Amino acid sequence: xxxxxxxxxxxxxxxxxxxxxxxxxxxxxxxxxxxxxxxxxxxxxxxxxxxxxxxxxxxxxxxxxxxxxxxxxxxxxxxxxxxxxxxxxxxxxxxxxxxxxxxxxxxxxxxxxxxxxxxxxxxxxxxxxxxxxxxxxxxxxxxxxxxxxxxxxxxxxxxxxxxxxxxxxxxxxxxxxxxx
Amino acid sequence: xxxxxxxxxxxxxxxxxxxxxxxxxxxxxxxxxxxxxxxxxxxxxxxxxxxxxxxxxxxxxxxxxxxxxxxxxxxxxxxxxxxxxxxxxxxxxxxxxxxxxxxxxxxxxxxxxxxxxxxxxxxxxxxxxxxxxxxxxxxxxxxxxxxxxxxxxxxxxxxxxxxxxxxxxxxxxxxxxxxxxxxxxxxxxxxxxxxxxxxxxxxxxxxxxx
Numbered sequence: 001x002x003x004x005x006x007x008x009x010x011x012x013x014x015x016x017x018x019x020x021x022x023x024x025x026x027x028x029x030x031x032x033x034x035x036x037x038x039x040x041x042x043x044x045x046x047x048x049x050x051x052x053x054x055x056x057x058x059x060x061x062x063x064x065x066x067x068x069x070x071x072x073x074x075x076x077x078x079x080x081x082x083x084x085x086x087x088x089x090x091x092x093x094x095x096x097x098x099x100x101x102x103x104x105x106x107x108x109x110x111x112x113x114x115x116x117x118x119x120x121x122x123x124x125x126x127x128x129x130x131x132x133x134x135x136x137x138x139x140x141x142x143x144x145x146x147x148x149x150x151x152x153x154x155x156x157x158x159x160x161x162x163x164x165x166x167x168x169x170x171x172x173x174x175x176x177x178x179x180x
Numbered sequence: 181x182x183x184x185x186x187x188x189x190x191x192x193x194x195x196x197x198x199x200x201x202x203x204x205x206x207x208x209x210x211x212x213x214x215x216x217x218x219x220x221x222x223x224x225x226x227x228x229x230x231x232x233x234x235x236x237x238x239x240x241x242x243x244x245x246x247x248x249x250x251x252x253x254x255x256x257x258x259x260x261x262x263x264x265x266x267x268x269x270x271x272x273x274x275x276x277x278x279x280x281x282x283x284x285x286x287x288x289x290x291x292x293x294x295x296x297x298x299x300x301x302x303x304x305x306x307x308x309x310x311x312x313x314x315x316x317x318x319x320x321x322x323x324x325x326x327x328x329x330x331x332x333x334x335x336x337x338x339x340x341x342x343x344x345x346x347x348x349x350x351x352x353x354x355x356x357x358x359x360x361x362x363x364x365x366x367x368x369x370x371x372x373x374x375x376x377x378x379x380x381x382x383x384x385x386x387x388x389x390x
Contacts, residue, residue, distance in 0.1 A: 015341055040221040053260055059249025092257040165214040172329035175337050
Protein backbone atom coordinates (compact mmCIF):
# COMPACT_ATOMS: atom_id res chain seq x y z
CA UNK A 1 0.00 0.00 0.00
CA UNK A 2 1.29 3.40 -0.94
CA UNK A 3 -0.70 5.52 1.48
CA UNK A 4 1.36 8.48 2.55
CA UNK A 5 -0.37 8.99 5.83
CA UNK A 6 -2.61 7.04 8.09
CA UNK A 7 -6.16 8.18 8.41
CA UNK A 8 -7.78 7.36 11.69
CA UNK A 9 -11.16 5.97 11.11
CA UNK A 10 -13.18 2.90 11.77
CA UNK A 11 -13.01 1.33 8.35
CA UNK A 12 -16.00 -0.95 8.76
CA UNK A 13 -18.15 1.87 10.02
CA UNK A 14 -16.86 4.14 7.29
CA UNK A 15 -17.63 1.67 4.57
CA UNK A 16 -21.16 1.20 5.87
CA UNK A 17 -21.71 4.96 5.84
CA UNK A 18 -20.22 5.33 2.40
CA UNK A 19 -22.32 2.46 1.16
CA UNK A 20 -25.47 4.02 2.52
CA UNK A 21 -24.68 7.40 0.95
CA UNK A 22 -23.77 5.84 -2.36
CA UNK A 23 -26.95 3.81 -2.59
CA UNK A 24 -28.89 6.96 -1.79
CA UNK A 25 -27.21 9.18 -4.37
CA UNK A 26 -26.15 6.85 -7.16
CA UNK A 27 -29.56 6.18 -8.77
CA UNK A 28 -30.01 9.81 -9.83
CA UNK A 29 -26.42 10.13 -10.99
CA UNK A 30 -26.53 6.93 -13.05
CA UNK A 31 -29.96 7.63 -14.51
CA UNK A 32 -28.97 11.15 -15.53
CA UNK A 33 -25.72 9.88 -17.01
CA UNK A 34 -27.50 7.17 -19.01
CA UNK A 35 -30.00 9.65 -20.39
CA UNK A 36 -27.24 12.14 -21.16
CA UNK A 37 -25.41 9.45 -23.15
CA UNK A 38 -28.52 8.53 -25.11
CA UNK A 39 -29.38 12.16 -25.78
CA UNK A 40 -26.06 12.68 -27.48
CA UNK A 41 -26.47 9.51 -29.51
CA UNK A 42 -24.17 7.24 -27.58
CA UNK A 43 -24.83 3.86 -26.11
CA UNK A 44 -24.67 3.83 -22.32
CA UNK A 45 -22.86 0.53 -22.85
CA UNK A 46 -19.11 0.57 -23.42
CA UNK A 47 -18.50 -0.10 -27.13
CA UNK A 48 -22.22 -0.80 -27.39
CA UNK A 49 -23.92 -0.85 -30.76
CA UNK A 50 -25.75 2.41 -31.42
CA UNK A 51 -24.39 4.89 -33.89
CA UNK A 52 -26.31 4.05 -37.07
CA UNK A 53 -28.25 7.21 -37.92
CA UNK A 54 -31.97 7.11 -38.58
CA UNK A 55 -32.87 6.73 -42.24
CA UNK A 56 -33.76 9.95 -44.06
CA UNK A 57 -37.38 8.85 -44.42
CA UNK A 58 -37.63 8.16 -40.70
CA UNK A 59 -35.97 11.47 -39.91
CA UNK A 60 -38.60 13.14 -42.07
CA UNK A 61 -41.29 11.20 -40.24
CA UNK A 62 -39.96 12.23 -36.85
CA UNK A 63 -39.91 15.83 -37.93
CA UNK A 64 -43.44 15.76 -39.24
CA UNK A 65 -42.51 16.25 -42.90
CA UNK A 66 -44.00 13.01 -44.02
CA UNK A 67 -45.69 9.96 -42.59
CA UNK A 68 -46.24 6.46 -43.83
CA UNK A 69 -49.45 4.50 -44.05
CA UNK A 70 -50.03 0.93 -45.11
CA UNK A 71 -52.53 1.32 -47.94
CA UNK A 72 -53.50 -1.34 -50.47
CA UNK A 73 -50.64 -3.59 -49.53
CA UNK A 74 -48.08 -0.84 -49.96
CA UNK A 75 -46.38 1.56 -47.61
CA UNK A 76 -47.37 4.99 -48.89
CA UNK A 77 -45.75 8.29 -47.86
CA UNK A 78 -48.22 10.97 -46.89
CA UNK A 79 -47.36 14.61 -46.26
CA UNK A 80 -47.97 16.52 -43.07
CA UNK A 81 -50.51 17.11 -41.48
CA UNK A 82 -51.30 13.43 -41.74
CA UNK A 83 -48.09 12.75 -39.86
CA UNK A 84 -48.61 11.67 -36.31
CA UNK A 85 -45.51 13.56 -35.20
CA UNK A 86 -44.81 17.25 -34.94
CA UNK A 87 -42.37 19.70 -36.42
CA UNK A 88 -39.17 20.75 -34.77
CA UNK A 89 -37.90 17.48 -33.38
CA UNK A 90 -34.21 16.72 -33.48
CA UNK A 91 -33.44 13.89 -35.84
CA UNK A 92 -29.72 13.56 -35.15
CA UNK A 93 -28.08 12.13 -33.24
CA UNK A 94 -30.19 9.02 -32.72
CA UNK A 95 -31.48 9.45 -29.19
CA UNK A 96 -34.47 7.09 -29.00
CA UNK A 97 -36.51 10.05 -27.86
CA UNK A 98 -39.80 10.36 -29.62
CA UNK A 99 -42.45 10.75 -26.98
CA UNK A 100 -39.96 10.75 -24.09
CA UNK A 101 -41.66 7.75 -22.53
CA UNK A 102 -38.58 5.52 -22.74
CA UNK A 103 -36.55 8.07 -20.81
CA UNK A 104 -39.17 8.66 -18.17
CA UNK A 105 -39.62 4.93 -17.68
CA UNK A 106 -35.95 4.32 -16.94
CA UNK A 107 -35.56 3.78 -13.24
CA UNK A 108 -32.87 2.68 -10.87
CA UNK A 109 -34.12 0.95 -7.80
CA UNK A 110 -32.00 0.36 -4.71
CA UNK A 111 -32.27 -3.25 -3.60
CA UNK A 112 -30.44 -3.88 -0.40
CA UNK A 113 -26.80 -3.21 -1.02
CA UNK A 114 -27.07 -3.06 -4.78
CA UNK A 115 -29.21 -1.33 -7.36
CA UNK A 116 -31.24 -2.51 -10.28
CA UNK A 117 -31.53 -0.65 -13.57
CA UNK A 118 -34.87 -1.33 -15.20
CA UNK A 119 -37.65 0.04 -17.30
CA UNK A 120 -41.23 0.37 -16.13
CA UNK A 121 -43.71 -2.04 -17.70
CA UNK A 122 -44.88 0.58 -20.20
CA UNK A 123 -41.47 0.71 -21.88
CA UNK A 124 -40.02 -2.70 -21.08
CA UNK A 125 -41.01 -4.09 -24.48
CA UNK A 126 -39.46 -1.15 -26.32
CA UNK A 127 -36.25 -1.31 -24.35
CA UNK A 128 -36.10 -5.02 -25.06
CA UNK A 129 -36.46 -4.39 -28.80
CA UNK A 130 -33.72 -1.75 -28.88
CA UNK A 131 -31.42 -3.54 -26.48
CA UNK A 132 -31.78 -7.17 -27.49
CA UNK A 133 -33.89 -7.88 -30.54
CA UNK A 134 -33.05 -5.00 -32.87
CA UNK A 135 -35.13 -2.80 -35.13
CA UNK A 136 -35.59 -3.77 -38.76
CA UNK A 137 -34.34 -0.95 -41.00
CA UNK A 138 -34.28 -0.18 -44.70
CA UNK A 139 -36.81 0.14 -47.45
CA UNK A 140 -40.00 -1.78 -46.65
CA UNK A 141 -38.24 -2.87 -43.48
CA UNK A 142 -36.13 -5.41 -45.36
CA UNK A 143 -32.75 -4.09 -44.15
CA UNK A 144 -30.55 -5.30 -41.35
CA UNK A 145 -31.56 -5.40 -37.73
CA UNK A 146 -30.09 -2.51 -35.79
CA UNK A 147 -29.64 -2.79 -32.06
CA UNK A 148 -29.07 0.14 -29.78
CA UNK A 149 -27.66 -1.14 -26.55
CA UNK A 150 -29.15 0.61 -23.54
CA UNK A 151 -28.13 -1.70 -20.73
CA UNK A 152 -24.94 -3.72 -20.24
CA UNK A 153 -26.81 -6.94 -19.71
CA UNK A 154 -24.09 -9.27 -20.96
CA UNK A 155 -21.36 -10.46 -18.63
CA UNK A 156 -18.60 -8.92 -20.70
CA UNK A 157 -20.31 -5.53 -20.94
CA UNK A 158 -20.06 -2.48 -18.76
CA UNK A 159 -21.27 1.09 -18.75
CA UNK A 160 -19.41 3.49 -20.99
CA UNK A 161 -16.44 5.39 -19.65
CA UNK A 162 -18.43 8.59 -19.13
CA UNK A 163 -20.93 6.85 -16.85
CA UNK A 164 -18.21 4.93 -15.03
CA UNK A 165 -16.33 8.15 -14.49
CA UNK A 166 -19.40 9.82 -12.99
CA UNK A 167 -19.96 6.86 -10.68
CA UNK A 168 -16.35 6.93 -9.65
CA UNK A 169 -16.47 10.65 -8.94
CA UNK A 170 -19.62 10.19 -6.90
CA UNK A 171 -17.84 7.66 -4.71
CA UNK A 172 -14.90 10.03 -4.35
CA UNK A 173 -17.12 12.97 -3.48
CA UNK A 174 -18.81 10.92 -0.76
CA UNK A 175 -15.43 9.87 0.64
CA UNK A 176 -14.27 13.47 0.54
CA UNK A 177 -17.29 14.64 2.50
CA UNK A 178 -16.67 11.93 5.03
CA UNK A 179 -13.02 12.81 5.70
CA UNK A 180 -13.57 16.54 6.03
CA UNK B 181 -7.24 6.22 -33.08
CA UNK B 182 -4.70 9.02 -33.41
CA UNK B 183 -5.80 12.55 -32.75
CA UNK B 184 -5.10 14.97 -35.57
CA UNK B 185 -2.02 17.13 -35.17
CA UNK B 186 -3.94 20.10 -36.55
CA UNK B 187 -7.43 19.79 -35.11
CA UNK B 188 -6.58 19.43 -31.45
CA UNK B 189 -6.45 21.37 -28.20
CA UNK B 190 -3.59 20.65 -25.83
CA UNK B 191 -4.38 21.53 -22.24
CA UNK B 192 -1.48 21.36 -19.80
CA UNK B 193 -2.93 20.60 -16.38
CA UNK B 194 0.38 20.41 -14.49
CA UNK B 195 -0.38 23.52 -12.46
CA UNK B 196 -3.58 21.99 -11.11
CA UNK B 197 -2.08 18.67 -10.08
CA UNK B 198 0.16 19.67 -7.17
CA UNK B 199 -2.10 18.02 -4.60
CA UNK B 200 -2.85 14.98 -6.73
CA UNK B 201 -0.52 12.05 -6.09
CA UNK B 202 1.26 10.64 -9.12
CA UNK B 203 -0.66 7.38 -8.84
CA UNK B 204 -3.99 9.17 -9.28
CA UNK B 205 -3.06 11.68 -11.96
CA UNK B 206 -3.86 9.63 -14.99
CA UNK B 207 -7.28 8.80 -13.67
CA UNK B 208 -7.96 12.42 -12.76
CA UNK B 209 -7.07 13.48 -16.28
CA UNK B 210 -9.23 10.72 -17.74
CA UNK B 211 -12.14 11.93 -15.66
CA UNK B 212 -11.65 15.50 -16.90
CA UNK B 213 -11.34 14.18 -20.46
CA UNK B 214 -14.57 12.21 -20.19
CA UNK B 215 -16.41 15.19 -18.79
CA UNK B 216 -15.05 17.41 -21.56
CA UNK B 217 -16.32 14.96 -24.17
CA UNK B 218 -19.74 15.07 -22.49
CA UNK B 219 -19.67 18.84 -22.39
CA UNK B 220 -18.60 19.33 -26.02
CA UNK B 221 -21.25 16.95 -27.30
CA UNK B 222 -23.93 18.46 -25.09
CA UNK B 223 -23.28 21.87 -26.65
CA UNK B 224 -23.25 20.36 -30.14
CA UNK B 225 -26.54 18.53 -29.56
CA UNK B 226 -28.13 21.94 -29.09
CA UNK B 227 -26.29 23.44 -32.06
CA UNK B 228 -24.01 25.55 -29.88
CA UNK B 229 -20.28 26.08 -29.73
CA UNK B 230 -18.54 24.38 -26.79
CA UNK B 231 -16.02 27.22 -26.94
CA UNK B 232 -18.20 30.25 -26.30
CA UNK B 233 -21.62 28.62 -25.80
CA UNK B 234 -23.16 30.67 -28.59
CA UNK B 235 -25.59 29.17 -31.10
CA UNK B 236 -24.24 28.17 -34.49
CA UNK B 237 -25.89 29.50 -37.61
CA UNK B 238 -28.84 27.22 -38.35
CA UNK B 239 -28.76 24.84 -41.30
CA UNK B 240 -30.47 26.11 -44.41
CA UNK B 241 -33.98 24.75 -44.97
CA UNK B 242 -32.93 23.09 -48.23
CA UNK B 243 -30.01 21.32 -46.62
CA UNK B 244 -32.07 20.32 -43.60
CA UNK B 245 -34.83 18.87 -45.76
CA UNK B 246 -32.44 17.03 -48.04
CA UNK B 247 -30.08 15.68 -45.43
CA UNK B 248 -31.68 15.79 -42.00
CA UNK B 249 -35.37 15.23 -42.34
CA UNK B 250 -36.06 18.93 -41.86
CA UNK B 251 -34.14 19.36 -38.61
CA UNK B 252 -32.23 22.66 -38.88
CA UNK B 253 -30.13 22.14 -35.72
CA UNK B 254 -26.47 22.63 -36.75
CA UNK B 255 -25.01 19.88 -34.61
CA UNK B 256 -22.21 18.74 -36.98
CA UNK B 257 -23.85 15.30 -37.04
CA UNK B 258 -24.71 13.65 -40.31
CA UNK B 259 -23.30 10.15 -40.46
CA UNK B 260 -22.12 10.32 -36.87
CA UNK B 261 -18.50 9.73 -37.89
CA UNK B 262 -17.22 13.14 -36.82
CA UNK B 263 -18.75 12.73 -33.39
CA UNK B 264 -17.48 9.18 -33.18
CA UNK B 265 -13.99 10.41 -33.95
CA UNK B 266 -14.06 13.15 -31.35
CA UNK B 267 -11.91 11.93 -28.51
CA UNK B 268 -9.19 12.75 -26.01
CA UNK B 269 -5.73 11.48 -25.17
CA UNK B 270 -3.46 11.96 -22.19
CA UNK B 271 0.22 12.67 -22.61
CA UNK B 272 1.93 13.07 -19.25
CA UNK B 273 -0.03 15.91 -17.61
CA UNK B 274 -1.44 17.19 -20.87
CA UNK B 275 -5.01 16.54 -21.94
CA UNK B 276 -5.38 16.50 -25.72
CA UNK B 277 -8.85 16.99 -27.17
CA UNK B 278 -9.45 16.62 -30.88
CA UNK B 279 -10.67 14.50 -33.75
CA UNK B 280 -9.12 11.49 -35.38
CA UNK B 281 -6.82 12.26 -38.32
CA UNK B 282 -9.24 10.67 -40.78
CA UNK B 283 -11.86 13.32 -40.01
CA UNK B 284 -9.38 16.17 -39.79
CA UNK B 285 -10.67 17.71 -43.02
CA UNK B 286 -14.24 17.80 -41.78
CA UNK B 287 -13.24 19.38 -38.50
CA UNK B 288 -11.02 21.83 -40.32
CA UNK B 289 -13.91 22.86 -42.53
CA UNK B 290 -16.22 23.53 -39.62
CA UNK B 291 -13.58 25.22 -37.51
CA UNK B 292 -11.82 27.40 -40.02
CA UNK B 293 -14.05 28.21 -42.95
CA UNK B 294 -15.91 31.39 -42.27
CA UNK B 295 -19.09 32.73 -43.73
CA UNK B 296 -17.04 35.69 -44.96
CA UNK B 297 -14.81 33.44 -47.03
CA UNK B 298 -17.55 31.16 -48.21
CA UNK B 299 -21.23 31.90 -47.82
CA UNK B 300 -22.05 28.24 -48.23
CA UNK B 301 -20.23 26.97 -45.16
CA UNK B 302 -20.61 29.03 -42.01
CA UNK B 303 -17.87 28.71 -39.45
CA UNK B 304 -18.81 26.47 -36.54
CA UNK B 305 -15.97 26.30 -34.08
CA UNK B 306 -15.86 23.31 -31.80
CA UNK B 307 -12.14 22.58 -31.34
CA UNK B 308 -10.51 25.35 -29.32
CA UNK B 309 -7.28 26.83 -30.63
CA UNK B 310 -4.96 27.12 -27.63
CA UNK B 311 -2.49 29.17 -29.68
CA UNK B 312 -5.20 31.81 -29.94
CA UNK B 313 -5.88 31.60 -26.21
CA UNK B 314 -9.15 29.92 -26.92
CA UNK B 315 -10.55 27.44 -24.44
CA UNK B 316 -13.74 25.56 -23.72
CA UNK B 317 -16.55 27.24 -21.84
CA UNK B 318 -16.92 24.48 -19.26
CA UNK B 319 -13.27 23.52 -18.85
CA UNK B 320 -12.44 25.59 -15.77
CA UNK B 321 -15.49 24.43 -13.85
CA UNK B 322 -14.81 20.81 -14.72
CA UNK B 323 -11.21 21.10 -13.52
CA UNK B 324 -12.28 22.93 -10.37
CA UNK B 325 -14.86 20.29 -9.50
CA UNK B 326 -12.78 17.26 -10.39
CA UNK B 327 -9.26 17.82 -9.09
CA UNK B 328 -10.24 17.87 -5.38
CA UNK B 329 -11.71 14.38 -5.80
CA UNK B 330 -8.28 13.02 -6.63
CA UNK B 331 -6.26 14.76 -3.93
CA UNK B 332 -4.05 12.69 -1.68
CA UNK B 333 -6.47 12.54 1.23
CA UNK B 334 -9.31 11.16 -0.84
CA UNK B 335 -7.06 8.81 -2.77
CA UNK B 336 -5.44 7.43 0.35
CA UNK B 337 -8.77 6.95 2.09
CA UNK B 338 -10.12 5.05 -0.88
CA UNK B 339 -7.05 2.88 -0.88
CA UNK B 340 -7.57 2.18 2.82
CA UNK B 341 -11.13 1.16 2.10
CA UNK B 342 -10.08 -1.08 -0.75
CA UNK B 343 -7.48 -2.69 1.47
CA UNK B 344 -10.08 -3.44 4.11
CA UNK B 345 -12.25 -4.98 1.43
CA UNK B 346 -9.36 -7.03 0.12
CA UNK B 347 -8.74 -8.37 3.59
CA UNK B 348 -12.40 -9.21 4.05
CA UNK B 349 -12.30 -11.08 0.75
CA UNK B 350 -15.95 -10.26 0.29
CA UNK B 351 -17.15 -10.75 -3.23
CA UNK B 352 -20.55 -11.13 -4.75
CA UNK B 353 -21.76 -12.29 -8.12
CA UNK B 354 -21.18 -9.84 -10.93
CA UNK B 355 -24.63 -9.65 -12.37
CA UNK B 356 -28.09 -11.00 -11.95
CA UNK B 357 -29.66 -10.97 -15.35
CA UNK B 358 -33.38 -11.16 -15.47
CA UNK B 359 -35.46 -12.88 -18.09
CA UNK B 360 -36.11 -9.90 -20.34
CA UNK B 361 -32.53 -8.82 -20.15
CA UNK B 362 -33.59 -5.24 -19.69
CA UNK B 363 -33.33 -5.61 -15.98
CA UNK B 364 -29.94 -5.92 -14.46
CA UNK B 365 -28.24 -5.67 -11.18
CA UNK B 366 -25.73 -2.92 -11.66
CA UNK B 367 -22.09 -3.68 -11.96
CA UNK B 368 -21.06 -0.13 -11.14
CA UNK B 369 -17.48 -0.14 -12.27
CA UNK B 370 -15.22 -2.16 -14.45
CA UNK B 371 -12.81 -4.53 -12.78
CA UNK B 372 -10.10 -3.11 -14.94
CA UNK B 373 -10.44 0.38 -13.51
CA UNK B 374 -7.62 1.04 -11.13
CA UNK B 375 -7.40 3.51 -8.34
CA UNK B 376 -3.94 4.48 -7.30
CA UNK B 377 -2.44 1.39 -8.85
CA UNK B 378 -4.62 -0.95 -6.87
CA UNK B 379 -6.71 -3.30 -8.93
CA UNK B 380 -10.16 -2.21 -8.14
CA UNK B 381 -12.97 -4.53 -7.38
CA UNK B 382 -16.51 -3.69 -8.24
CA UNK B 383 -17.89 -0.78 -6.30
CA UNK B 384 -20.49 -3.28 -5.19
CA UNK B 385 -17.71 -5.07 -3.40
CA UNK B 386 -16.57 -1.90 -1.77
CA UNK B 387 -20.02 -0.98 -0.71
CA UNK B 388 -21.19 -4.35 0.40
CA UNK B 389 -22.19 -4.34 4.03
CA UNK B 390 -20.62 -6.66 6.51
